[in-house]
Amino acid sequence: MKIKISHLAKIEGHASFFADMLAGDIKNAKLKITIGARLIESIILNRNYIETPIVTSRICGICSVAHNITSIKAIENALKIKINPQIERLRKVLVLAEPIQSHAAHLFFLSLSDFFKYESDIDLMKKYPDLAKKIILIRDFGNKIKDVVGGRDMHMIVTEIGGFRRVLDDKIIQKLIDETEGVLEAAIGVAKFFRALDYPKYERKVEFAGLTAPREYAFYDGVIGSTMESARPVKKFYKELVEKQTADDPTKRARHEGKSFMVGAIARLNLSHKFLNPEAKKFLTFFDKSLSNSPFGKGRGSVLTFNTFHNIYAQSVELVHCVEEAQKLLKEYLRDKSRNLMVKYTLKNGEGLGATEAPRGTLYHYYKIDKYGVIRACNIITPTAQFLDNLENDLEKYLNEAKIKDEKDRKWKINMMVRAYDPCMTCATH
Amino acid sequence: MNKPTLAIASMTCCEGCQVEILNLGKRLLDLFQVFDLGNFSWAEEKKERPKYDVAVIEGTPLTHEDVRYLKELRRKSKILVAIGSCAHLGGVQEIKNYAEKNKNEKVKYVYPKYQRIQNPTVVPLWKVVKVDYTVPCCPIDKDEFFRVISDIAFGRAPKIPLRPVCFECQTSGYECLLQKGQPCMGPITIGGCKAICLRSKRFCYGCRGPLPGAGPQIKKHLRNIEKLVGKKYLREIMETYGAEDDFLRIEK
Numbered sequence: 001m002k003i004k005i006s007h008l009a010k011i012e013g014h015a016s017f018f019a020d021m022l023a024g025d026i027k028n029a030k031l032k033i034t035i036g037a038r039l040i041e042s043i044i045l046n047r048n049y050i051e052t053p054i055v056t057s058r059i060c061g062i063c064s065v066a067h068n069i070t071s072i073k074a075i076e077n078a079l080k081i082k083i084n085p086q087i088e089r090l091r092k093v094l095v096l097a098e099p100i101q102s103h104a105a106h107l108f109f110l111s112l113s114d115f116f117k118y119e120s121d122i123d124l125m126k127k128y129p130d131l132a133k134k135i136i137l138i139r140d141f142g143n144k145i146k147d148v149v150g151g152r153d154m155h156m157i158v159t160e161i162g163g164f165r166r167v168l169d170d171k172i173i174q175k176l177i178d179e180t181e182g183v184l185e186a187a188i189g190v191a192k193f194f195r196a197l198d199y200p201k202y203e204r205k206v207e208f209a210g211l212t213a214p215r216e217y218a219f220y221d222g223v224i225g226s227t228m229e230s231a232r233p234v235k236k237f238y239k240e241l242v243e244k245q246t247a248d249d250p251t252k253r254a255r256h257e258g259k260s261f262m263v264g265a266i267a268r269l270n271l272s273h274k275f276l277n278p279e280a281k282k283f284l285t286f287f288d289k290s291l292s293n294s295p296f297g298k299g300r301g302s303v304l305t306f307n308t309f310h311n312i313y314a315q316s317v318e319l320v321h322c323v324e325e326a327q328k329l330l331k332e333y334l335r336d337k338s339r340n341l342m343v344k345y346t347l348k349n350g351e352g353l354g355a356t357e358a359p360r361g362t363l364y365h366y367y368k369i370d371k372y373g374v375i376r377a378c379n380i381i382t383p384t385a386q387f388l389d390n391l392e393n394d395l396e397k398y399l400n401e402a403k404i405k406d407e408k409d410r411k412w413k414i415n416m417m418v419r420a421y422d423p424c425m426t427c428a429t430h
Numbered sequence: 431m432n433k434p435t436l437a438i439a440s441m442t443c444c445e446g447c448q449v450e451i452l453n454l455g456k457r458l459l460d461l462f463q464v465f466d467l468g469n470f471s472w473a474e475e476k477k478e479r480p481k482y483d484v485a486v487i488e489g490t491p492l493t494h495e496d497v498r499y500l501k502e503l504r505r506k507s508k509i510l511v512a513i514g515s516c517a518h519l520g521g522v523q524e525i526k527n528y529a530e531k532n533k534n535e536k537v538k539y540v541y542p543k544y545q546r547i548q549n550p551t552v553v554p555l556w557k558v559v560k561v562d563y564t565v566p567c568c569p570i571d572k573d574e575f576f577r578v579i580s581d582i583a584f585g586r587a588p589k590i591p592l593r594p595v596c597f598e599c600q601t602s603g604y605e606c607l608l609q610k611g612q613p614c615m616g617p618i619t620i621g622g623c624k625a626i627c628l629r630s631k632r633f634c635y636g637c638r639g640p641l642p643g644a645g646p647q648i649k650k651h652l653r654n655i656e657k658l659v660g661k662k663y664l665r666e667i668m669e670t671y672g673a674e675d676d677f678l679r680i681e682k
Contacts, residue, residue: 036492061446167668
């Protein structure tokens, strides 16, 4: 028997689910993405490098900052440009604005209804007006950071290779800082709400990977940490990734040394939880219970959870952390009196790789550039392209283990698992 | 009285214009008061309706399914609104049309088994179906979108004032980048974006498309910019959001 759900609802982009059912067992769970190929990696070739981050930003309207900044970082690496600490601070704030905006939207608009079986979010808004208000406040704050620091709430304008195109008035930054207290309070409220939810019981031992840094919960830069192996430089991990075109959709799935693995909020939390800011750290007690009940309980090192549904909770913890971190960075920016936000550089032949943590996981951009500033090679590996295989494996295991009442219940469970991953199909295709 | 039905749909694109609609925040709720929302992937499970009063569509039709659905939406909607540079001009993906020297060159670079990939010429919506109104820009300006959709809701024909990007740039007191020798497309591009790029000292790439009726000015301006930066870079600028064919068509 074939199982098919065309048009999975409430995910970013279009996708369908397919599987075979043999003697009650689910086999060959597949997600087929039904978005066209825009060929972003090849259309930027043989053109001027300044437009590259403008075009790659358009890979995705939800994680446009991640694409824009990763693109800029990779080109800077190719040209051996070293930015100053002030530029880095503002870029970090921008990169944090994205999970703030994206997680808030995903938590409320896409994921929450799965826990209550509401069909419409408008009903959800009526039922939880207070939560809705908090979510809107948090999202607006993420968008405001992008607007103020990046020039617009989407598709950054001020960001540039070498720094920023203009310097902001300190008063505007101070206004942002003034808002952070209220937003932090709202984020804590949201995280409390998601702490109280009843997550499906499910576990599978997989590799979690993502950027890690010696003293911080990494989003902007670092080395690739893994829960299975020792940390390694971005370049080394990138070379261990193998992209493979699928048979029936326009994605190229990436595997790490032949195996599926997991990236995103749950991976970052498993890898970097000891560097969470104070308020966010308080939310780790949630895992005490799940740790003691887990079959993987012993010898799991620092891994908090193998339950992919906890990706949703991890996002809410990151909301709190990111607001705290943005506040800290903006204050540091004001304390440092330097306002030089553009470094000088010269064009030369080179190649460069850049990685940042997009809301959904590690994003890689690679370019080759010549001394005239013309892009000669490009490769982009998105978070969703990295975790789609893992999602299919999870779906298979979960559907075989879970008690399924009827067709409707199965459909609901499939949707809920897919949404817990928060996949971004436009990124996966690009 | 029944509320008019509204579809918000995506062809292939970054889906950022839909996110901008979501970014309307409280005003989005006002929109739901006026319209019966038939299809908005962010808000609820997809429920396709037999008819729509208004269909708002972002993106470019790049797959057979995109084209089929676009035609279906046209058939069952009274008013079709194209939003964003993709739907209006072709968007960044239209660079392929201009940049490809040999057939399938671009798709071969990305996909080893390129025959499996649907790889049509990239076109904006109006080349496939009749478009009633357009909200330009990459991404759309949410205030402008709200104005247009409100006009439609109250039975008025929405209008975008016929003035160039320079109008808002200069009334906002931004520095003129053209005078600084940069290849700004502001004078020949239709305004309404609040000159948002100029606010951040980035010259205009013409993502809102050519200013209607400005044929002679466009011709002259393009010649001047060509002198400034050369033909290759001028083309790259216009192609960035897929506007080159649109500028050149009006110039003639």
